[in-house]
Amino acid sequence: MKRIAVGLLAVVAIGVAAAVTFQKQIGAAIFERAAQGGQGRDELASLPDGLHVGLCGTGSPMPNPRRAGPCNVVIAGRQVFVVDMGENGNRNLNLMGISAGDVDALLLTHFHSDHIDGIGPLMLYHWTRGTRTAPLPVHGPEGVEQVVAGFNAAYALDHSYRIAHHGEQVVPRSGGGAAARPFAIPDNSATVMQGGGLTVTAFKVDHDPIKPAVGYRFDYKGRALCISGDAAKSANLIATCKGADLIVHDALQPRLLAHVEAAFAAQGSANTAKIFRDIQDYHASPEQAAESAQEAGARMLVLSHLVPPLPFAYLYPAFLGDAPARFDGTVVVGEDGMLFSLPPQSTAIDRRTLM
């Protein structure tokens, strides 16, 4: 009996050893395929002409493993812009098959930390993936110079390490970092970029006490989309986004957030509870975002910068509340990796996910 058991153990041991060997080979083959189709994937190359917006981050500062910080990528023809760059936004761009090396510029809506804390990786990938000879342009209202100077200072040592290690052929000395491109908005809105059939308009939004705070409207070949940035319900957003096909709007559901506030208060974390109370009046609720989209005459409303975090879709109806009833168009709860495509001179909005 003992001999049979020893024999069985030996067979199992041989089997395990064979499985480990097999696993190594299979794993190496899987990884090779994944590397070919993953890191080097280029979704931009196959995108048809038109205006597109991708969600590279739909989260907020509240932790959520499924959502990066606020990040949007707008593609107009062959031009590529990122609007806000929250934590892990650059990671998502990669996972979506969009190389930071192809990004023409970053546009910032305001300088809350959750909208800028992913700039470092974007700068780095813009330089190294794109073999760029000029820094990443970063457009924004007054204050953008200070933010960019800070990132450049923080990344100065890394910049020198990369050049020393890879050489200037690979990482040109002039190409790293970022360059601030501040703009002024003397009135409620201003054209901040124009070219290649695209017009970008920045407009003021209500995110008090944070000033300046802007949203952006993109017009290309008869199609238009707006990105609210962080905004409570703003008359100026409705006015500037009139006739836009699609609006990406921030959304905070106070009825759900009240439970988070109460939980922190019950724990004795009065300060954190106060923060959750404070943030409720400078973001739009899903219902207010729906009203804005209705008043602007949009076809689709995409909610992003979701507060509180929504770890699974079962929670979406509770988050949306009455929003679907207040908007004749389609309401979408944004998820990281979604891409919305607006073909030229059309009313269609195509939707798919890149992650």
Ligand SMILES: [Zn+2]
């Ligand atoms: Zn903000």
Ligand SMILES: [Zn+2]
């Ligand atoms: Zn924010």
